Amino acid sequence: MRKLKGQTPNNYRVDGLFGYIELTDKNGLRIGEVKVDKFNLSRIIQAGRWYLHRRKDCTTNHVFGSLWSGGVRREILLHRFLLGDYPNLCIDHINGNGLDNTLSNLCFVTNQQNSEKRFGSDRDSQSGIRGIRWEESRKKWLVRYKKDGKTFNIGRFSQLEDAIQKNNLVRREVFPYNYGDVPIINIMSILNETNVNGPGNRICIWTQGCTKGCKGCFNPESWSNKINTQWTPQALAQYVLSQECDGITISGGDPLEQPEALLKFLRVLHGDGGGESLRADFLPKGIICFTGFLIEELDDGAAAECLEYIDLLIDGRYVEQLRYTSGLAGSSNQRFHFSSLPGRGESRLQRSEILIDQAVEVHIDDIDPSIIRVTGFPSIDRTFLKRHGLRIESDE
Structure with a gap:
């Protein structure tokens, strides 16, 4: 790959074993930085200019570059630039931070695992916790999960603390990858x-x-x-x-x-x-x-x-x-x-x-x-x- 003509490389700094690449908006104002391994830093900087990628349907910010490959310009997410673009597989940021692109934080997962690993609560939740929503008609907290296209209701609780405890136990058993119990x-x-x-x-x-x-x-x-x-x-x-x-x-x-x-x-x-x-x-x-x-x-x-x-x-x-x-x-x-x-x-x-x-x-x-x-x-x-x-x- 070669960088786009006329592009100015991102500013960056090195701290120990890691590099930090500055991200700016279209006006050149600093809006954040992405963390990478030091040994990958020169490869990333030389490839082209990198930008913050905000998706409306995703709570996690990612980084993408506009690069040349084989005479054709294409946009690629930084984590796929680092690990490769394997078909039908997702790359998970293990700690949920899309701006941490150190290799220890990236992992290939299936589409299903990536969906199960999502952080944040359901859209109709008032608990702020995935898997727990408030049922106004019953005045109770409902614990549920979705797997393989099906919804499973686990139980209803008067106290949010009890719902959280049950939710954690169930999701640890059903989605072990969420909790690091699946070997890598x-x-x-x-x-x-x-x-x-x-x-x-x-x-x-x-x-x-x-x-x-x-x-x-x-x-x-x-x-x-x-x-x-x-x-x-x-x-x-x-x-x-x-x-x-x-x-x-x-x-x-x-x-x-x-x-x-x-x-x-x-x-x-x-x-x-x-x-x-x-x-x-x-x-x-x-x-x-x-x-x-x-x-x-x-x-x-x-x-x-x-x-x-x-x-x-x-x-x-x-x-x-x-x-x-x-x-x-x-x-x-x-x-x-x-x-x-x-x-x-x-x-x-x-x-x-x-x-x-x-x-x-x-x-x-x-x-x-x-x-x-x-x-x-x-x-x-x-x-x-x-x-x-x-x-x-x-x-x-």
């Missing part, structure tokens, strides 16, 4: 149409965060537990379901260091059924998961439960001295564990498809063309790249 998956990157991370046309999902620190790791940028891109399990599953792919490969980072969120994602993909419930025509080349844990190290918790939904688990830490070049693994100590469930494991993934010559793909990022992603099993000489003016950066 921290994602480093998602790549579509890759053919080097397993058989067939696959989606590859790299999680963010790994404590193993294996020497010679292909993705040391994925070690940090910094917030990269957050997804609810439902939103990530909905995204996968919207794509045409033969299989999924989950790598990292270490996916099993986020076991509760990964388990929820896998369960949603399976329609909340068991491992045998995956349709034969959906993900015919199965689900592959890499982990630095040994399968024997997985306890009886969520990480072990994930195994029911995985066709092939490739386990073990990467050992540089044992680098492997003729199979879907990084080093020869890593092992292949196929699911034994009917219709899973080797019913979807043949061993001959796994014992393959390793290959590498180079992709230009769909969202940020300045990022080049290398995937597969590359040998990366960072010293060589540095001598030629290239370097691999981490957002630390």
Whole structure:
């Protein structure tokens, strides 16, 4: 993207790890500022001019820019500029502040989750609290909620305090995402149409965060537990379901260091059924998961439960001295564990498809063309790249 001709970049300031971009009205008067991560600041400022976006049908203010992309001017909301414009998904500002666009405050959610997460009271409410309205005919407070297009009346209370207590209990159970009880998956990157991370046309999902620190790791940028891109399990599953792919490969980072969120994602993909419930025509080349844990190290918790939904688990830490070049693994100590469930494991993934010559793909990022992603099993000489003016950066 390039900024519009004649546009003056926004003023900004830096305070610690964050940047603050000044927003003005059409007369140049300051009307607020938007908070972003410091490492994203230069990218945002260079893209163009940013403005306050007030919607009549929304109580949350957002920020949008008028930018050039592919020779065409378009308007884009700042949070979608930062995370990408995935179809049929919303981006939630977790704390309800649309002017806080730090990555730790942004999360992909489904349309339903975004609607349920709305702050503020109902339009016909006198309580100022969503889910509680005054019934004049009965002289009582009515507690109710809406879900899946239906309205559920919970009860009527003479005292507002009693209604609030009941409302909080009910909404916590019905809408757990509102209260932070739904696990969030921290994602480093998602790549579509890759053919080097397993058989067939696959989606590859790299999680963010790994404590193993294996020497010679292909993705040391994925070690940090910094917030990269957050997804609810439902939103990530909905995204996968919207794509045409033969299989999924989950790598990292270490996916099993986020076991509760990964388990929820896998369960949603399976329609909340068991491992045998995956349709034969959906993900015919199965689900592959890499982990630095040994399968024997997985306890009886969520990480072990994930195994029911995985066709092939490739386990073990990467050992540089044992680098492997003729199979879907990084080093020869890593092992292949196929699911034994009917219709899973080797019913979807043949061993001959796994014992393959390793290959590498180079992709230009769909969202940020300045990022080049290398995937597969590359040998990366960072010293060589540095001598030629290239370097691999981490957002630390």
